[in-house]
Amino acid sequence: MEQFDFRRMAFYQIWIRSFADGNGDGIGDLYGVYDKLDYIASLGVDGIWFSPIYPSPNADYGYDISNYRDIHPDYGTLDQFRKVLDRAHALGLRVIMDLVINHTSDEHPWFLESRKSRDNPYSDYYIWRDPKWKGEARLPPNNWYSQFEGLAWEYCPERAQYYLHVFAKKQPDLNMDNPRVREEVKGIMRFWLDMGVDGFREDVITFISKHPQLPDGLPYLPAINGLPYYKDGPNLMQYLREFRAVAQEYGALQIGESPMTPIKTAMTYLTGKDRVLDMMIQFDTMMADCFMTEYVHLPFSLPRLKRAFSKWQHALAGKGWNALYLENHDHPRVISRYGSEKYWRESGTMLAAAYIFQQGTPFVYQGQEIGMTNIRLGSIEEYQDVATINAYHNFRRRQPVEKRLRHIHLASRDSARTPVQWDGSENAGFSSVKPWFSVNPNYREVNVEKEEADAQSILNFYRRCLRLRKSSDTLLWGDYREYFPRHRSLYVYERSYRNERILIVCSFSERAQDWTLPKGYSPEGCTLLLGNYEGGTAEGKLRPYETRVLRWEANPGAAPKDPPAAP
Ligand code: GLC
Ligand code: CA
Numbered sequence: 120m121e122q123f124d125f126r127r128m129a130f131y132q133i134w135i136r137s138f139a140d141g142n143g144d145g146i147g148d149l150y151g152v153y154d155k156l157d158y159i160a161s162l163g164v165d166g167i168w169f170s171p172i173y174p175s176p177n178a179d180y181g182y183d184i185s186n187y188r189d190i191h192p193d194y195g196t197l198d199q200f201r202k203v204l205d206r207a208h209a210l211g212l213r214v215i216m217d218l219v220i221n222h223t224s225d226e227h228p229w230f231l232e233s234r235k236s237r238d239n240p241y242s243d244y245y246i247w248r249d250p251k252w253k254g255e256a257r258l259p260p261n262n263w264y265s266q267f268e269g270l271a272w273e274y275c276p277e278r279a280q281y282y283l284h285v286f287a288k289k290q291p292d293l294n295m296d297n298p299r300v301r302e303e304v305k306g307i308m309r310f311w312l313d314m315g316v317d318g319f320r321e322d323v324i325t326f327i328s329k330h331p332q333l334p335d336g337l338p339y340l341p342a343i344n345g346l347p348y349y350k351d352g353p354n355l356m357q358y359l360r361e362f363r364a365v366a367q368e369y370g371a372l373q374i375g376e377s378p379m380t381p382i383k384t385a386m387t388y389l390t391g392k393d394r395v396l397d398m399m400i401q402f403d404t405m406m407a408d409c410f411m412t413e414y415v416h417l418p419f420s421l422p423r424l425k426r427a428f429s430k431w432q433h434a435l436a437g438k439g440w441n442a443l444y445l446e447n448h449d450h451p452r453v454i455s456r457y458g459s460e461k462y463w464r465e466s467g468t469m470l471a472a473a474y475i476f477q478q479g480t481p482f483v484y485q486g487q488e489i490g491m492t493n494i495r496l497g498s499i500e501e502y503q504d505v506a507t508i509n510a511y512h513n514f515r516r517r518q519p520v521e522k523r524l525r526h527i528h529l530a531s532r533d534s535a536r537t538p539v540q541w542d543g544s545e546n547a548g549f550s551s552v553k554p555w556f557s558v559n560p561n562y563r564e565v566n567v568e569k570e571e572a573d574a575q576s577i578l579n580f581y582r583r584c585l586r587l588r589k590s591s592d593t594l595l596w597g598d599y600r601e602y603f604p605r606h607r608s609l610y611v612y613e614r615s616y617r618n619e620r621i622l623i624v625c626s627f628s629e630r631a632q633d634w635t636l637p638k639g640y641s642p643e644g645c646t647l648l649l650g651n652y653e654g655g656t657a658e659g660k661l662r663p664y665e666t667r668v669l670r671w672e673a674n675p676g677a678a679p680k681d682p683p684a685a686p
Pocket of ligand 2: 145
C-alpha cells in the first residue's frame, strides 16, 4: 500500500501515565486522552505517538511489556483505544504505537515459559548462556553492564543459566536470531495495523541483533561497555527488512530509536529505495550538555548542539528525512537544559523556532508546548524511574547527598514524567485526586489554561511555529544552511527554496547580543514572519533568548525547483 506523506507532518508524543486522568484514580489514561484530542489537534500537529500503553508491571513504565495485544488496565481497554483511534482519525491525526521488541517483561508468558527449562517451545526466545566458572565461583557469561541496573546478566536456577538484559533485570532481551521470535514481532505489528494504527516508533530497534559470540566489553566502562556488541549488529538489516515488508503491506510509518548510531550507519537504514526506516531518533542533539549519557553532566555548549543539528541536516539532505525533537520521555526538560528557567517564556519560544524550522518532521513531547521544566524532588525516595534510582545509588557514592541530588535534578528522566499541567487548580487539573507522581510546584504559572489566554505564551508560539512550517514550501523542503557555526550564543540557519529565503535567528544568551545579517543579505525587503518579542527587525540587538524568523523573496533569476517526490 502507498505510504502517506509523513514529511509534512508534526507529531505529539503522549506518555500516558502523566498525560490526563479521565477516571479519577490519579493515573493518566485513554479516557483522559480522548477528552484532550481536540486540544492536541488545536496545536497543529498531524499525529500522535503513544509511548507504550500495553499491560506492563511498570519496572520501566510500559517499556517492559507483558502482553503486546492489549491495553494496560490502568489506561483503559481495547475498546476505549479504538474510540481514541477513531476520534483521532476523524480529527486528521494519525496514530503510531511504540513497538518494544528488543525485550519483554520478565512477566511476559514467553519468559515465564522460557525460564522453566532448556527444552520447551519458548526456551530459545531469549538470550540464555551457561555460566563461566572460575574454580568454584560462578560468573556471568561476559562482563557487560546493563544500561539501567548492575550487570547485564541474571542467573536463573531452573535452567542453571543466565539471561541477558541490556536494560533492567525485569527486561530480558529477546533472541531475535530465532525466526519464531521474528514471526511473533510481525504478528504484533499486524495486530495493531489491522486495527487501523498508522505505524510504529520502534524502541531501541538497532539493539536487536547481538554479536553471536557476545564478547567481553571494556572492563572499566559502566552501563554501556557491551554496546559495541549489541548495537547495529550483524543481522540487523535482514531483520529490519523483514519488518519493513509487513509495514509496507499497510503503508505504515516506521521510526526507529537508535542511540549512538553513527551517521554512516544511519544512512544505510534511512536512505535509498530499500530503506528500512523512514526516520530515526538520533541522540546527538541530546548531548550538548553531557558526555555519553545525561548522568555525566557538562556545561551546555551551543556549538556542540549546532554541530549535531547541522550534521544531520546535511547528511540527510535530499537522501532521507529527519525526525526533529528536543524532548521526550527519556530526557530532562529542554528549557532547564538548553534554555533558561529565568527567561522561561523567551527561551521556551526560542527553542521551538530553533528546531521546528529545520528540515524534518518535528515531534513535540507532552508539556513541552507549555514550557514545563525540571522537577527538583527533595529525596531519591520520591523518584520513580529505575534508571534514575540506580544511577543515584551506583554513582558518586562518596559525594554528599545534596550534590548527588543536584545531579538527579539535572539529569533525571522523571522531569519529563510529572503530570501535565492543565490549569492552576489542585493537582494542576491533571486529576481530581492525588496523582501517582509529584506535580511540579510551578503549575500555577505554567499551565495550559493560563497560556491559552495569553497570545504571547509558549503554547501559542508552538501553534504559530507549526502552522507556519506547514504553510511554507521553503520550511518544508528548502535547503538548509548554517551561519556563524562557531558563535557561542547565536544559532542562525537559513532555509531556501525557489526564490525565497528564510533566516531563523536564535539567541541562546541571557545578555543582549549584537546582530548583523550574514554576507549576501540586506535589511531591504525583509519581513518578520515570527518573533518572540514585540518589534523584531532584520538587524539590531537581540534581546535575551530572542528569536526572529525573517523572510526575503530574492534571486528572481533562480530556476524554480520541483518539490521532492513523495517518499
Ligand atoms: C528506550 C525507551 C526508554 C526505555 C528503553 C528500554 O530508550 O525510550 O524509555 O527505558 O528504551 O526499553
Ligand atoms: Ca485514570
